[in-house]
Amino acid sequence: MAKHTVKPGQIADRMPGPDPDEEARQSLERITHKFIIMSGKGGVGKTSVSVNLALALADKGYRVGLMDVDLHGPDIPHMLGVSGMLTADDTKKMVPIPYSDHLKIISMESLMPNRDEAIIWRGPVKHAAIRQFIGDVNWGNLDFLIIDSPPGTGDEPLTVAQLIPDANAVIVTTPQEVALADIRKSISFCRNVRMKIFGIIENMSGFTCPHCGKAVDLFGTGGGEKTALTSGIPFLGRIPFDPQMVQCSDSGMAFQQKFTQSPITLAFQQLADKMAG
Amino acid sequence: MAKHTVKPGQIADRMPGPDPDEEARQSLERITHKFIIMSGKGGVGKTSVSVNLALALADKGYRVGLMDVDLHGPDIPHMLGVSGMLTADDTKKMVPIPYSDHLKIISMESLMPNRDEAIIWRGPVKHAAIRQFIGDVNWGNLDFLIIDSPPGTGDEPLTVAQLIPDANAVIVTTPQEVALADIRKSISFCRNVRMKIFGIIENMSGFTCPHCGKAVDLFGTGGGEKTALTSGIPFLGRIPFDPQMVQCSDSGMAFQQKFTQSPITLAFQQLADKMAG
Numbered sequence: 001m002a003k004h005t006v007k008p009g010q011i012a013d014r015m016p017g018p019d020p021d022e023e024a025r026q027s028l029e030r031i032t033h034k035f036i037i038m039s040g041k042g043g044v045g046k047t048s049v050s051v052n053l054a055l056a057l058a059d060k061g062y063r064v065g066l067m068d069v070d071l072h073g074p075d076i077p078h079m080l081g082v083s084g085m086l087t088a089d090d091t092k093k094m095v096p097i098p099y100s101d102h103l104k105i106i107s108m109e110s111l112m113p114n115r116d117e118a119i120i121w122r123g124p125v126k127h128a129a130i131r132q133f134i135g136d137v138n139w140g141n142l143d144f145l146i147i148d149s150p151p152g153t154g155d156e157p158l159t160v161a162q163l164i165p166d167a168n169a170v171i172v173t174t175p176q177e178v179a180l181a182d183i184r185k186s187i188s189f190c191r192n193v194r195m196k197i198f199g200i201i202e203n204m205s206g207f208t209c210p211h212c213g214k215a216v217d218l219f220g221t222g223g224g225e226k227t228a229l230t231s232g233i234p235f236l237g238r239i240p241f242d243p244q245m246v247q248c249s250d251s252g253m254a255f256q257q258k259f260t261q262s263p264i265t266l267a268f269q270q271l272a273d274k275m276a277g
Numbered sequence: 278m279a280k281h282t283v284k285p286g287q288i289a290d291r292m293p294g295p296d297p298d299e300e301a302r303q304s305l306e307r308i309t310h311k312f313i314i315m316s317g318k319g320g321v322g323k324t325s326v327s328v329n330l331a332l333a334l335a336d337k338g339y340r341v342g343l344m345d346v347d348l349h350g351p352d353i354p355h356m357l358g359v360s361g362m363l364t365a366d367d368t369k370k371m372v373p374i375p376y377s378d379h380l381k382i383i384s385m386e387s388l389m390p391n392r393d394e395a396i397i398w399r400g401p402v403k404h405a406a407i408r409q410f411i412g413d414v415n416w417g418n419l420d421f422l423i424i425d426s427p428p429g430t431g432d433e434p435l436t437v438a439q440l441i442p443d444a445n446a447v448i449v450t451t452p453q454e455v456a457l458a459d460i461r462k463s464i465s466f467c468r469n470v471r472m473k474i475f476g477i478i479e480n481m482s483g484f485t486c487p488h489c490g491k492a493v494d495l496f497g498t499g500g501g502e503k504t505a506l507t508s509g510i511p512f513l514g515r516i517p518f519d520p521q522m523v524q525c526s527d528s529g530m531a532f533q534q535k536f537t538q539s540p541i542t543l544a545f546q547q548l549a550d551k552m553a554g
Contacts, residue, residue, distance in 0.1 A: 041350050042428045043320005043451075072429030073318050073459045116461035118430040120469060123400025126431075150429065151319045152349030153395040154403075174320075177527035181392065182350040189395035212489035218520055220527070243495055250454035250497070 023135030040182025050148035056272035058102035068107035081252025175223035199234035300412030317459025327425035333549035335379035345384035358529025476511035
């Protein structure tokens with residue numbers, strides 16, 4: 001089925017068809033639920049959360065697509081241990097990379113022959129690239145599309161908001177005040193562009209020392225819940241920090257498949273239930 | 278001297294003068310050293326590093342300007358406990374907010390009457406805003422301009438590279454592999470736009486449990502140095518993780534003024550010496 005390897009330049013240079021917005025709309029019609037994972041600040045574990053939510057939903061038997069619109073720092077393939085380049089099918093649509101029977105992935109990473117190369121694109125090109133990630137990709141029928149967005153309120157989430165009016169935002173934060181100030185901006189963004197906010201997840205919330213078993217508040221705790229409460233937004237839950245999660249991400253191993261009884265795994269299963277419910 | 282309060286819309290809507298690039302050039306001529314603090318991935322402590330480098334240089338008696346070009350998540354004023362709005366002087370230039378005799382600050386935050394509001398700007402507007410942060414600001418004579426850039430290789434660092442051809446890049450990373458993959462993109466970016474790389478800083482490198490005193494590798498350790506070595510880039514040093522740094526940032530307190538003998542404070546003093554040397 002896969003015939004032509006897609007080259008990185010193509011996504012930027014390719015002349016779009018007669019109506020690329022219409023192509024995107026047709027792709028989206030076959031996808032039931034769309035979630036964009038956002039954060040105000042970088043490094044709060046947004047990509048980790050996207051990957052683990054997608055895995056938890058796929059484990060429950062849903063058909064899940066994971067779309068990495070963090071064009072400058074596309075970490076999803078690495079985190080899932082997926083390599084290989086994107087290919088195009090007979091209809092010239094790109095074929096998402098399969099991770100399992102229920103989960104497939106699109107990422108800029110899979111268009112780059114050299115993964116150390118930087119994507120130095122200004123906003124309008126990014127808009128076109130993201131539209132192609134929707135309209136020029138053969139996603140097929142999906143129950144869930146999980147969109148991992150770069151931090152902030154710039155071109156990438158704005159493009160998603162414009163192209164996918166029924167997208168739900170999941171806002172990820174860590175508990176410290178500086179991060180919370182930035183998620184209040186994410187909330188303001190969603191309200192401005194009329195995107196529904198599904199809820200807030202507090203990540204890296206508390207840490208247990210592996211040597212003495214005592215609790216250490218690396219970044220504080222409880223701030224995400226407080227912000228959710230004062231903003232009138234559902235609080236979805238708290239995910240503790242675990243250095244083993246960092247190790248799993250680094251080695252391309254799915255944390256929840258290795259640590260099936262971890263509080264982190266259980267937290268993601270509960271989150272998946274909320275998204276499906 | 279300060280007469281007119283600058284409103285947030287002005288920075289986006291204001292028609293530029295006859296040659297805004299020339300205005301920026303004139304501002305830059307009065308600044309000896311320019312450093313852009315970059316990172317491939319968010320949340321590696323880039324803003325923390327920018328603030329602490331600026332403080333360390335100012336403590337040594339240098340005249341320092343700190344420019345926050347992270348338009349979507351401008352955290353510098355909060356981290357330094359600085360509030361108040363930007364004003365314009367008689368020549369209609371914006372006046373940077375003074376933190377001390379030797380340190381002044383420009384940030385999008387100081388243009389927003391409501392700090393929870395999101396800046397929803399596409400790339401070209403961001404380019405114009407950053408150019409105004411240079412050319413329309415009365416920086417005066419400075420020894421150092423420290424530029425805190427958002428993560429990634431998008432519009433903001435690209436604009437800095439174009440407007441400030443003699444800027445030096447300091448790349449901040451945490452030690453885990455996913456972060457390192459992204460700084461290799463920052464390195465590729467700098468080489469593409471011919472920006473000189475001053476070196477790499479490894480942040481959040483190691484952590485000592487406050488209860489039992491044992492070392493915990495939150496994000497691993499040593500990866501930044503290894504990447505520097507293999508890329509032929511100077512390794513500037515390692516900064517340990519300390520939850521008190523998070524608390525200081527949250528409460529707007531300068532860590533190195535409170536913890537004068539901390540390994541973190543000493544690390545920043547050494548880094549400042551390298552930058553001045």
